[in-house]
Amino acid sequence: MGGPLPRISDVRPVLLRAPISTPVRIAVGQLQARQAVLVAIDTDAGLTGIGESWVNYPAWGPVERLATVAQGLRPLLIGEVVDDPVRLWRRCGDALHRLALQWGAIGPIYQAISGADLALWDLAGQIAGVPIWRLLAAPRQDSVPAYASGLGPDGVAQQAATAVAAGFGAVKLKVGFGRDTDERNLAAARAAIGAGMLLADANQGWTPETAAAMRPALTAARAAWVEEPFPVDDEPAWLEARPALGLPLAGGENLYGRRQFERWFDQGLLDVVQPDVCKCGGLTAARDILGLAASRGLRLAPHFFGSAVGLAATIHLFAALPPEQRMLVEYDINPNPLRGELLTEPLWNGAGTLRVPQGPGLGVVLREAVLAEYGVH
Ligand SMILES: [Mg+2]
Structure with a gap:
């Protein structure tokens, strides 16, 4: 595409909420509905x-x-030239990182920036006419x-039987519901x-x-990793757990920014690194974090548990990871229309695999009928 680069004309948060019949339970809470906040970035080029x-x-x-995207990010991005997602990330990060510390809201701010960052990578790919994975080399x-x-x-x-029948060679079990249930x-x-x-x-x-009490059951079940055994602000517990558990530790979905990941890498707390592109600061941050992890020989398995939009971004990122260190993409098998029905062409590819989109940018087209059905105004 020749001519001047487009400028950002609007930044719009889009809330989707889909009812589900059975809540999704994890050790820290439950989802009564499946929700997603999409971030749409419009340009003057259409x-x-x-x-x-x-x-x-x-x-x-x-x-x-919705408020952070509309009031925090929108004023920073309106009128900006869509030239480089990394430059625009810095613009947002420079303006909001210390505010996030003051607020005590590193997570929400990075999650909001993540949404905008993915939209900017989508735009960068559309402008270049190539899928994001090509931009990531x-x-x-x-x-x-x-x-x-x-x-x-x-x-x-x-x-588990259903997952095996669908061709998955690996499954992840939620634990933390009491020793009897977990065992x-x-x-x-x-x-x-x-x-x-x-x-696990x-x-x-x-x-x-x-964790020590669970070791025999984890070992007997041949768990390949134990993910987030302890609160992520209890780094000493993680450090002690490695010899006590004797199993690889996975984590990263609740860490934010390069500095925090680097500190965890320096302490040797993780064997498998799992940033989430919708949390850690988008593709820009995840690429940086996973590059750092790869240079230290750590294994890489991006976290994801949201809608088809974030899943598509996760697939682009995964495709660009070093083959010898990358493991698997996380794929939530619980019913979620925002994952299964949102796209004109689903990402689920059968046989335990996900389709790598080949169109420009994220390479996905959202179904208007699904947006209309689950959109919350
Ligand atoms: Mg997890």
């Missing part, structure tokens, strides 16, 4: 980029996010491998998946004592 900002918890999270791929996420705490045997679910998941890979996610729900 192009619109789309991104997603993580709002799973708390249930009222979208109220804050990835080789062409048609699909990427995924693991089935979001199993438990109820109906684990059935969920029973680990055994049920292992029995259902045979030789497949089993991952405590969502910060354990103490070092709980």
Whole structure:
């Protein structure tokens, strides 16, 4: 596309809320509905980029996010030339990082910037006429491998069997619901998946004592990693847990910014690094963080548990990771129309894999009928 680069004419948060019949439970709370805040960035050239900002918890999270996008980010971006997502990231980060510290809202601010950053990468790809994975210098791929996420705490045997039938070679079980439940679910998941890979996610729900008590069951179930065993502000517990658990530790979905990840890498707290493109600062931050992790030989498995927009961005990022260190993309198997129905062409590819979009930018087209059905005004 020749001529002058477009300028940003509007930044619009779009709230979607889809009812679900069975709440999704994790160790720190539950989702009564599936919600997503998309960030649409319009330009004077008629192009619109789309991104997603993580709002799973708390249930009222979208109220804050709509305001932060509209009042915090919009004034920083309106009128800016869409030249480089990294420059625009810095513009937002420079203006809001210290404010976030003062507010005590690093998470919400980075999650909001994430949504805008994904939309800016989408625009950059559209302007260049190439998919984001090409902008990230990835080789062409048609699909990427995924693991089935979001199993438990109820109906684990059935969920695991369904995942195996769908072609997943790896499943992730939520733990942190009490020792009896966790032990029973680990055994049920292992029995259902045979030789497949089993991952366990405590969502910060354990103490070092709980983790030590769980070690035999985790070992018997051959858990390939234990994710977020402890609160992420209890770094000493993580440090002590490594020898006590004797299993690889995974985490990163609740860390923000390069500095925080670097501190965790320096302390050797993680074996598997899991930034979330809708939380950590978007593709710009995730690429930086995963590059740092890769240079230290750590394994890489981006976190994701939202709508199809963020999932598409996660797939582009994953496609650009070093093949020898990348593991799997997280794929939530709980019912969520905002993931399964939002796109004209689904990302689920069958056989435990996800489709790598080949169109410009994110390479996805949103279905107007789904936006209309679940849009909240
Ligand atoms: Mg997790």
